[in-house]
Amino acid sequence: MSTEPEPASEDTADTVDAGPETPGTANGAEPDAAGGEVPADGTEVPADGRAPDAEAAAGEAGDAGDEMPAGQPGGASADGGGAAAQVSEAEAELAAQRLVRERIERRKAEKQAPIDAGTKLSGTAADLLAAVRAVESGEKPAATVFDDPEPVPRRPAPEPVRQPRPTPAEATAGPTGPAPETVQSVRRVLAEGGAPETLAPQTAALLGEGAEEALRADPWQLLRVGGVRPEQADGFARALLGAACGPDDERRGRAVTVWLLEQAALAGHTALELPRLTATLAQRGVPDPDAAVQSTLAEGEALAFQDALEETGARQDDTAGGAEGTDEDEERPVRVLVGLERYALAEESLADGLARLANSAPKQDGSAADWERAAASAQGSAADLIRAVADHGLVLHTGGEASLAEPAALMHTAHALGLRAWAAAPGPLGRDRFAALLGDPSSAPQPPAPTAPDVSVPAGPAVVTLAGLLAGAEGPGRDADGALDLDLLVVLDAPQLDVEAGALLAESLPDGARLVLAGDPAVLGSVGPGRVFADLLAARVCPQTASRRPDPGPLGELVSGIGIGELGQVEAPGKEVVIVPVRDAGEAVHRTVQLVADSVPRAIGVPTEETQVITPGHGGAAGTRALNAALKERLNPGPGRFGGFDPGDRVAYSPVPGRTLPGRVVKADADGLHLSCAGEAVVVPKERVEQSVRHGWALTAHQAVGGRWPAVVVVLPGDAAQALSRPWIYTAFGRAARHLSVVHGVEQALPRAVAEVPAKPRTTRLPVLLAPQVPVEG
Structure with missing residues (x-):
């Protein structure tokens, strides 16, 4: 790593008013999915x-x-x-999937009777347990989840009738x-x-x-x-x-x-x-x-x-006055959880869908010899992935950026075998990146297996966004039974999958389909509730394949070390990694503008429009607001005639919670703000501009997940020290493909966060829900 001298440039940090700021520091306002933030008010974020x-x-x-x-x-x-x-x-x-949502709310299968435990509880927990059992016995009114009739068992899906692929709906x-x-x-x-x-x-x-x-x-x-x-x-x-x-x-x-x-x-x-x-x-x-x-x-x-607890290693504070003995005749300890109905139903439906996929034999597309021949022609862990998918309906795949070549090899194999195989990414950046990889002939195993003559496979890279797939705006559409018209689905950046999207996805897959969840477990988790990918990895209920492809170069070495808790020095002869020390947040903004507008294009050869700034939060003196104000003044100055935006402004548009679409402002008229997002025209009504559109030269790490840029500038002002953790740093640094500049003002907080601050735990029920349904693989 090297330290770059400061080039001469004007200070533009304070020239544009970014609008009313939430009081707090840079670490106090990480985005929610809507592009907003949870304001800081003195609590640690x-x-x-x-x-x-x-x-x-x-x-x-x-x-x-x-x-x-x-x-x-x-x-x-x-x-x-x-x-x-x-x-x-x-x-x-997601209106096209109302039938799916109704199926979720009815609960796909009758749940097992409540665990006959809890007689040793006392106090608050005992009172609540009595209330729960009163509801279950009919003495008190209950939510529909307790008293819905048993649904009709899912019938086997017939051979789907191929339907024309729907065209994207107009904005x-x-x-x-x-x-x-x-x-x-x-x-x-x-x-x-x-x-x-x-x-x-x-x-x-x-x-x-x-x-x-x-x-x-x-x-x-x-x-x-x-x-x-x-x-x-x-x-x-x-x-x-x-x-x-x-x-x-x-x-x-x-x-x-x-x-x-x-x-x-x-x-x-x-x-x-x-x-x-x-x-x-x-x-x-x-x-x-x-x-x-x-x-x-x-x-x-x-x-x-x-929820029953495993007695080995069970925490005593998981129950209020829980059982202390370990004799076989004593009751199994439980913990009492309280949650909102929407997430409870989604998590139970997700468990049902995953269990169905894991416990059922996948549709026999291609002979075992064809699959083995394709696996033998693949390289390294790609062969392991192909063999696992050949025999199982649910497979997990882990790895960094380089590991995407293995799902790409799987997609080529599936298409060659005649499977209707599709890949889905959380956003357009991930979709386009994987589509480019699929279009590279070198990612296909050689020689390919023969294509089945009677099956129509997608023409060109079959990659969509997850939201577009579920809404029917992208991808294969749905068959006569209402399920997705496909045989294999590869979900990329799977750690971004929350329980609600996961439930919709699992319920939408036909019987006999294969699902592959692929992603890097070290990145930041989903914006929505749940930890679907991490819970599945921990539960070990299906085959898991780990990529053995290391991310190349100094950047790959740096990020791989962060993933295991080590922040080491790396040799960067081509200035792949540059450290820019700063004393305060004002200097951090000043140096960031210099890097984006001058230093990186001049010294690295990456244009300004291909450089992305990432910072811990929206608020504070070096948050996205302050940085975007300074970058706009330098790169696209203007009066901000429409809600602070001008044609040519780089923006981040969040149509719904959990999705951030990068784009640019085209124009503004009586209809609203016209954007170009991933090549698609979007019109944002005037009344929604303030809450769903932000300037996008600077993003938070959550907004940047799934994206990758030739050059990235990560801004770490001193007041961001409390916001740092290993997953945040791993995610932010890992967005750079060729060059990473770190505007560094947190001193020893950076290596301390890498070594000592893991991901914050989340309370979920998915492992418990999966345990009785899916047999554990050896």
Whole structure:
């Protein structure tokens, strides 16, 4: 590694106003999927930008947009409820799969009876356990998950009828909002309670036609709006209810419980352990946390679960007063979890779908001799992958950037055998990168197996985005049974798969299909809740193949070392890695602009438009806002005539939570902001620009996952030290293909994070749900 001298250049760090900033430092605002952030308010934010756990998340805003002003009963910024519109757009985008979602909500298979355990529990856990069993026995009302009729077993899928591939839908505006009269009535009640009237559209969209009556009957319903926090909902409730408002109000207890579970989902958890949830409720001023949880369960706003624990290594604090003995005649210890229904149903449906794939024999496409001949012609671990896919319906593949050649070899083999094989990436950057790799003849095994004459295989690189595949806008479409019309699906960047997308995907695959989940387990996890890829790797319920292809060059050596917790010096004779020390955040912005606009194009030969800046968060003096303001002033100055944007601006567009599309501004007119994203025209309505479009010269690591650029500048100002972790650094440094510049102001925090700060754990139920369904492979 080398240190580059500072070239002469003007300081442009403070020339453009980036808009209102959330108070905090660079580490305090990692993006959510909507392109917004969880604002910093004094709580520590981990390197992956999500609340570390329910306690920390409880101090954070729950959605994209800026935090509601402190001290106002219901004050909030105009964009505080952006996620509501975004969630609606996500549902509209996946409207073609409503049948699949209904199948998920009905639960595909009857679950086993509850574990007959817990008699040794006491106190809070015993009371909750009694409440759960009362629900199960019919003594109390229950959510539909407990009492749905047993679904009809899935029938074997017939041979699919090939349908024409659907053409991508034209970009459209967001879904129709609530009725104007509903919005107006909500605006009146918000004003009466001292809350900003700008919250009216998203509040009306969340609560429906009776929104005004719902708010008057239960003012804490305002807490469901993104960006609203408990203390602000309390102020709103006091203004409406007067003396009748109190901290022991049952409505408040339920609302805060649901809010905490939503914050936990933002942190990646699909459920919370009961002691942790009740402790956090107490910290939030709920006098009787146990009663609040039980009330939430009785109203069907959350679900409770009893998960059996393995006695070996089981933690005593996983149960409240759990069994201490280890004799065979003693009960197996359990832990009680509480989670939101949507994630519980998704995780159970995902487990069902994965078990179906793992336990069923794949469709016999090609003879065993054909598969073996293709494997023998492949190189190294690509042969292992081909052999595993030949005999199994579910296979995991791990490796770094170089390992993508192995799924590419598998795709060539599958096409040569006549399989309808497709690959899906989370975003267009990953899709286009893998499509280019597939188009390289050197990635195909030689000689190929003969193609089956009676099967139509995709023409050209069969690579799509995951959202486009599920929505029917890209890929093979669906067969007569409603399943995806394919034989093999390879999911790239699989660590980005959350439980909801995973459930939709598993339910959409036909019987006899093969699913390969491929990715690098060392990168940052999914933006949505769950850890699907990591849970499957840990559960060992299907074959796993690990790539033996190392990432080449100094960059590959550097990133590989980070993956095992070592930050070492690497020889970089071609300036592949350059360290640029800085003293403060202002200098970090200044040097970053110099690198992008001058040093990297001049010394490395990478154009400015092919250089990507990555920084830990949106806020702070060297966050994406400040960096993008300075980079815009230098690279594309303009007045920002449309919401701060001008034609030619580089942007990051987030149509729905969990997706970031890089693009450029084309023009703006009465229809909205016209973008070009991955070669496709997108029109963003004016009212959605502020909450879904950001400048994109600088991104966070979460936004950059799945992308790869010739040159990357990673900015690490001193106030970002608390945001760093091994997965964050591994992800950010690994986005560079030819050159990496590190604007370094965190001193020893960088090697310390690589060596000592692993990924933050997430609480999920997928391993427990898989254990009784899928036999463990040796």
